[in-house]
Amino acid sequence: MKKQLTLAIAAAAASVSFSAVAVQAEPTEIELWHYFDASADAKAIVDWVEEYNTLQDDIHITATYVSRDELMNQYTVGALSGELPDIGMVDSPDMASYISLGVFEDITDELEAWGELGSFYEGPLSSCMDPDGRIYGLPQNSNCLALACNLDALEAAGYDHMPTSLAELQEMAAATTDPDTQTFGFAMCCISTEEGTFQILPWLRGTQDGAEAVNVDNLTADSAVKGLTALADMINNGYMSKECINWTQADAFNQFAAGKAAMAEVGTWHLAQTDAIDGFNYGFCLLPTGDEGTSSSTIGGENFGVCSGAENKEACVAFLEWLCSQEKEGEWGVTAGKIPTRSDSTSEYDYEQEGFAVFTDEMNYAYARGPHAEWPSISEAIYSATQSVFVDGVAPADALAKAMETISPIVEETPLP
Amino acid sequence: MFKTKEGRKELVNSIVAIIIAIIFLFPIYWLVQISFKSDSETFGKILTYFPHEFTVDPWLVNLTDKTFLLSLRNSFINGFLTMGIALILGVPAAYGMGRFKVRGSHVFLLTFLVAQMLPASLTLTPMYLIFNKLHILGTHFTAPIAIAAASIPFAVVTLRPYFKSVPKALDEAARLDGCGALKSFLYVMIPAVKTGIITIVVISFLNGWNDLVYSMTFNVNAEMRPLTANIYKFQNAYGTKWNCIMAYGTILVIPVVLLFIFLQKYIVGGLVAGAVKD
Amino acid sequence: MKTKNASARRENDGYLFIIPAFIYMLVVLGYPLVYNLILSFKNVDVKNLTKGGSVFIGFENYINLFHDSTFLLVLRNTFIFTIACLVFQFTIGFAFAMFFNQKFKLSGPIRGMILVSYMMPMSVTGLLGKNIFSNAGLINDLLGKIGIQGPEWLVTGSTALIAVVIMNCWVGIPFNMLLLMSGLTSISQDVYESASIDGANWGQKFLHITLPLMRGSIMAVLMLGFIYTFRAFDLMYIMTAGGPLNATDVLGTYSYVRSFTQFKFSEGAAVAMVLFACLFIIGLFYLRMLAKEDD
Numbered sequence: 008m009k010k011q012l013t014l015a016i017a018a019a020a021a022s023v024s025f026s027a028v029a030v031q032a033e034p035t036e037i038e039l040w041h042y043f044d045a046s047a048d049a050k051a052i053v054d055w056v057e058e059y060n061t062l063q064d065d066i067h068i069t070a071t072y073v074s075r076d077e078l079m080n081q082y083t084v085g086a087l088s089g090e091l092p093d094i095g096m097v098d099s100p101d102m103a104s105y106i107s108l109g110v111f112e113d114i115t116d117e118l119e120a121w122g123e124l125g126s127f128y129e130g131p132l133s134s135c136m137d138p139d140g141r142i143y144g145l146p147q148n149s150n151c152l153a154l155a156c157n158l159d160a161l162e163a164a165g166y167d168h169m170p171t172s173l174a175e176l177q178e179m180a181a182a183t184t185d186p187d188t189q190t191f192g193f194a195m196c197c198i199s200t201e202e203g204t205f206q207i208l209p210w211l212r213g214t215q216d217g218a219e220a221v222n223v224d225n226l227t228a229d230s231a232v233k234g235l236t237a238l239a240d241m242i243n244n245g246y247m248s249k250e251c252i253n254w255t256q257a258d259a260f261n262q263f264a265a266g267k268a269a270m271a272e273v274g275t276w277h278l279a280q281t282d283a284i285d286g287f288n289y290g291f292c293l294l295p296t297g298d299e300g301t302s303s304s305t306i307g308g309e310n311f312g313v314c315s316g317a318e319n320k321e322a323c324v325a326f327l328e329w330l331c332s333q334e335k336e337g338e339w340g341v342t343a344g345k346i347p348t349r350s351d352s353t354s355e356y357d358y359e360q361e362g363f364a365v366f367t368d369e370m371n372y373a374y375a376r377g378p379h380a381e382w383p384s385i386s387e388a389i390y391s392a393t394q395s396v397f398v399d400g401v402a403p404a405d406a407l408a409k410a411m412e413t414i415s416p417i418v419e420e421t422p423l424p
Numbered sequence: 425m426f427k428t429k430e431g432r433k434e435l436v437n438s439i440v441a442i443i444i445a446i447i448f449l450f451p452i453y454w455l456v457q458i459s460f461k462s463d464s465e466t467f468g469k470i471l472t473y474f475p476h477e478f479t480v481d482p483w484l485v486n487l488t489d490k491t492f493l494l495s496l497r498n499s500f501i502n503g504f505l506t507m508g509i510a511l512i513l514g515v516p517a518a519y520g521m522g523r524f525k526v527r528g529s530h531v532f533l534l535t536f537l538v539a540q541m542l543p544a545s546l547t548l549t550p551m552y553l554i555f556n557k558l559h560i561l562g563t564h565f566t567a568p569i570a571i572a573a574a575s576i577p578f579a580v581v582t583l584r585p586y587f588k589s590v591p592k593a594l595d596e597a598a599r600l601d602g603c604g605a606l607k608s609f610l611y612v613m614i615p616a617v618k619t620g621i622i623t624i625v626v627i628s629f630l631n632g633w634n635d636l637v638y639s640m641t642f643n644v645n646a647e648m649r650p651l652t653a654n655i656y657k658f659q660n661a662y663g664t665k666w667n668c669i670m671a672y673g674t675i676l677v678i679p680v681v682l683l684f685i686f687l688q689k690y691i692v693g694g695l696v697a698g699a700v701k702d
Numbered sequence: 703m704k705t706k707n708a709s710a711r712r713e714n715d716g717y718l719f720i721i722p723a724f725i726y727m728l729v730v731l732g733y734p735l736v737y738n739l740i741l742s743f744k745n746v747d748v749k750n751l752t753k754g755g756s757v758f759i760g761f762e763n764y765i766n767l768f769h770d771s772t773f774l775l776v777l778r779n780t781f782i783f784t785i786a787c788l789v790f791q792f793t794i795g796f797a798f799a800m801f802f803n804q805k806f807k808l809s810g811p812i813r814g815m816i817l818v819s820y821m822m823p824m825s826v827t828g829l830l831g832k833n834i835f836s837n838a839g840l841i842n843d844l845l846g847k848i849g850i851q852g853p854e855w856l857v858t859g860s861t862a863l864i865a866v867v868i869m870n871c872w873v874g875i876p877f878n879m880l881l882l883m884s885g886l887t888s889i890s891q892d893v894y895e896s897a898s899i900d901g902a903n904w905g906q907k908f909l910h911i912t913l914p915l916m917r918g919s920i921m922a923v924l925m926l927g928f929i930y931t932f933r934a935f936d937l938m939y940i941m942t943a944g945g946p947l948n949a950t951d952v953l954g955t956y957s958y959v960r961s962f963t964q965f966k967f968s969e970g971a972a973v974a975m976v977l978f979a980c981l982f983i984i985g986l987f988y989l990r991m992l993a994k995e996d997d
Contacts, residue, residue, distance in 0.1 A: 045662065071645065071647070072491070072646060073644060073645060073646060074646065074656070077644050077646075078644075080644070080962065080963065080965075081644045083748050083965050084556075084748060084965060090561060090562060090644070108748070108749070188469065189469055189838060190469075199943075199945060248837065249837075249854050249857040249858075250836065250837050250854070250856075250857050252857055252945070252946055253856060253857060253945070253946075255659065255663065255664075257659075257662055257663035257664075258663040258664055260663065261467055261662075261663040261664075264467075265464075265467040265468065265469070266469070267469060280662070283662075285464070391947070394945075394946060394947050395947055397857075398857065398858065398859060398946040398947050398949075399859070399947060433804075433806070434806045434807070437801070437804060437806040437808070437809070438806060438807065438808045440801065441801075441802070441806070441808045441809065441812045442808065442812070444798065444801075444812065444816065445812045445815055445816060448815075448816040448819060448872070448875075448876070449815065449816065449818070451819070451830050451834065451872065452818065452819070452822075454830065454833075454834065454840060455826070455830055458833070471838060471839070471840070471843045509726075513722050513723040513726050514723055516719040516720070516722065516723065517719060517720045517722070517723035517724065519719050520715075520716045520717070520718070520719030520720035521716075521720060523716070524715060524716025524717075524719070525716070526716040526717055526720065530993075532720055532724060534989065535724065535727060536723075536727070537989060537992065538985065538989070539727050539731050541929045541981055541985050541988075542731060542735070542978070542981075543932075543933030543935075543954060543974070543977055543978065543981065544933070544935060544954075545933065545935065545953070545954045545957040545958060545970075545973070545974040545977055546734075546735065546738055546974045546975075546977065546978050547730075547731060547734040547735065547738065548958070548961065548962075548974075549738060549741065549957075549961045549962075549967050549970050549971050549974065550733070550734035550735075550737035550738045550741065550971075551730075551734050552961075552962075553737070553741075553751075553967065554733075554734065554737070569730060570730065572726075572730075573726070573727060573730040573731050576723050576726065576727065577727070580723065605715040605718070605719075609719070630821060633823065634821075634822075634823040634824065634825075636823070636824065636825045636935075636936045636939070636940075637935055637936065637939075637958070641962060651823075652823050652825040652826075653825070655825055655826070655829060666833060669829055670829075670833075673826040673829060673830070676823055676825075676826050677822055677823070677826055680818070680821050680822055680823070681818060683821075684814075684817070684818055684821060688814050688817075691817075691821070692814065692817065692880060695877070695880060695881075696880060696881060696884040
């Protein structure tokens with residue numbers, strides 16, 4: 008009750024200061040926190056904020072980098088500590104949980120007045136909503152996962168194409184593994200964070216033996232068990248390094264780029280980092296997670312929202328509208344190696360065009376995570392189950408059954424969309 | 425020279441000592457040598473024992489980074505503030521307990537001894553919630569306030585015997601000259617225990633400099649964190665850049681090594697005194 | 703303001719010097735300690751901290767902890783880690799202390815040099831450990847040179863625990879050596895000489911002279927070692943993050959994750975209280991020992 012009152016006062020104060028600003032022309036100082044840490048997007052967000060500062064006089068935005076884990080923690084405690092930025096970036100699957108904690112402002116009315124919501128893809132936009140359909144932010148970029156292949160290594164092993172089924176991936180991983188030179192067939196990230204879940208999910212959601220792909224509320228299905236078993240086999244046979252449980256996605260990509268893994272599960276943004284690849288021919292293909300010719304992947308992306316108690320909410324929303332405008336969405340895709348979140352935006356990629364074509368195609372087979380307010384708990388159950396298979400040798404079926412002990416009660420209370 | 429039995433023993437001992445030194449110092453060499461390797465050599469398939477492509481780039485990456493420079497500043501602030509609190513509060517307390525017959529002195533001593541043993545985990549959550557309520561999370565003071573709670577007891581326990589051992593005649597003479605307790609403390613006693621004070625200066629500075637848990641819990645913003653909490657920075661979108669991390673680590677270790685080289689006898693003496701009472 | 707006699711005045715002056723530090727300790731440690739105890743009997747998490755409505759739930763947090771298999775694993779890890787570290791850092795530290803207690807030119811400088819590892823920030827030690835114990839890292843490379851196929855240290859539960867013990871011993875051995883040396887130097891050489899005259903060999907001298915005379919130092923080193931090791935946090939947090947699958951999770955890191963990753967403050971507080979209780983028991987022995995020695 009007291010909190011609501013405070014918020015009401017803050018909102019009132021914000022609107023007062025807004026009108027005051029209009030007269031004084033002294034811009035409100037706005038804090039924007041992000042976790043972009045690749046040189047291209049980290050630089051771009053600062054440049055863009057500067058650009059926006061010169062475009063208008065209502066607000067002056069400062070972009071501050073906070074590491075991803077810290078930023079997520081900060082949202083959780085921010086509502087109580089009051090130490091929230093005015094504008095915040097968030098990993099799309101986690102947004103629902105922060106909305107439920109009251110971290111973000113409901114900006115549905117402002118965005119509807121803007122009139123461009125219809126241009127956004129449904130998946131990414133839904134990650135900005137609460138269960139009632141109110142909107143708390145805008146999706147700023149999208150990405151998904153596909154397979155990167157070292158074509159030279161495949162050719163040396165006798166293959167003139169990239170894998171098109173899970174079985175073929177396993178076969179090729181076996182053929183390209185060479186213990187003597189510490190070369191593995193496959194690399195991915197199975198770290199105990201959301202990044203791990205992001206990369207593990209496609210294998211649990213593959214199409215196996217003609218069976219439909221399952222959602223995370225049915226991970227004991229045969230297809231999910233088969234997918235996890237395939238990964239476990241790769242570890243046990245030495246086609247994939249067990250160190251993947253400590254690798255971030257960047258680490259997994261580095262293994263590929265250094266030639267230490269012949270194939271790797273990589274993200275769209277890695278297309279902007281292909282100059283790190285150590286002098287071999289490479290290619291990208293759909294992630295072969297199941298039957299011949301099928302694929303599954305996970306949608307990733309970052310959203311931007313206006314945080315509770317933000318000064319000058321309207322001006323902050325105006326910035327989001329500019330950041331996610333048709334033109335800027337296309338531009339960001341090229342700069343950061345991402346896919347626009349709007350159907351009316353096109354990124355004119357001037358590099359790795361074939362790669363982007365693969366990832367754009369892969370988006371058709373990519374599933375969103377949630378949105379669900381309890382997603383972090385669901386995610387933890389998934390990466391923990393996977394790690395218990397890799398580290399402790401638990402049978403994949405048992406591990407997934409254990410994960411479902413956590414997930415089932417959560418989705419029974421509030422079903423997945 | 426090594427013909428005598430004594431001489432042979434000296435030789436054998438020296439060789440063993442050198443082997444021990446190599447084993448214990450090799451990890452530090454490892455830290456430093458990686459910091460001079462190129463990216464490709466760090467990620468390379470073959471592990472090298474010294475930089476084949478020598479480069480100072482990892483150092484430049486750090487030294488030209490704004491967050492790094494701020495973190496360096498924050499580490500010094502942590503060190504100096506902790507040292508300041510430990511000196512201002514700890515030294516007088518040690519004096520009071522070493523020179524005066526106070527009732528309940530055992531209670532005081534016990535308090536300081538117990539305080540030295542408390543794990544950070546125990547006070548971290550309450551402190552976080554209290555600092556949050558006071559709206560001082562994310563400021564430079566929070567971490568040193570918490571770290572000093574371990575440095576003050578160290579100062580008291582270490583310095584008390586020093587004060588005890590100062591001859592009674594010294595401060596009695598000062599009192600006869602008309603000095604009050606405070607004056608005789610400042611002008612007679614402190615100079616008399618200079619050695620012990622230097623120990624406190626060094627150790628409390630290092631307590632602040634080395635802290636991780638308080639600094640990372642009380643500060644979210646990377647620009648407010650010290651080096652110990654930001655050394656992770658190079659595990660990011662580009663993966664784990666060991667050469668940059670190790671350059672970062674080397675910079676973190678340099679002040680420790682410098683203090684060690686120049687003030688070793690004070691550190692060693694202090695560690696022993698603070699842990700095992702004489 | 704004049705007091706009746708000089709000794710009473712002196713006593714009051716003494717208080718003036720002690721009280722500020724004492725109050726500081728009460729405010730900065732005492733109050734949080736009590737706060738933590740209260741917190742551990744409530745159900746405070748990030749949601750009810752914001753919106754209010756946390757209530758006392760008695761011993762529920764503690765009961766839940768002892769029914770939580772992960773917590774029991776963590777408790778076990780903490781004891782294994784502590785005891786393994788104590789055994790190795792004490793015996794090797796003792797051996798080093800005896801070795802460097804001999805008179806030879808390099809004794810002083812090298813004994814000093816190896817103490818650097820003790821003074822280093824643990825976050826650097828942790829990263830170093832993470833680097834050298836990686837699959838293709840220094841340790842496995844060296845093992846490979848002598849024909850041993852090294853294990854996958856940090857991704858296998860048991861070996862990860864060994865790796866953190868080794869890194870902690872790298873820090874702990876010099877420290878133990880230092881403390882034990884101060885005990886050794888206080889033993890008069892005359893005792894050994896008269897024993898030699900009586901025909902005692904090295905082992906007898908060690909058993910009947912060194913050990914008994916070092917009893918105080920040994921007890922102090924072991925108890926302090928226990929206290930410092932049992933509360934470990936930085937090393938695991940940086941080197942393994944408690945992994946793989948909690949294999950190197952100890953009470954310090956587990957409490958931290960409960961409080962500051964899951965934001966279940968009361969559960970984190972309860973874990974911290976268990977940690978404190980274990981330290982308290984050992985601490986009592988230590989304090990009693992100090993009290994006996996004290997004047």
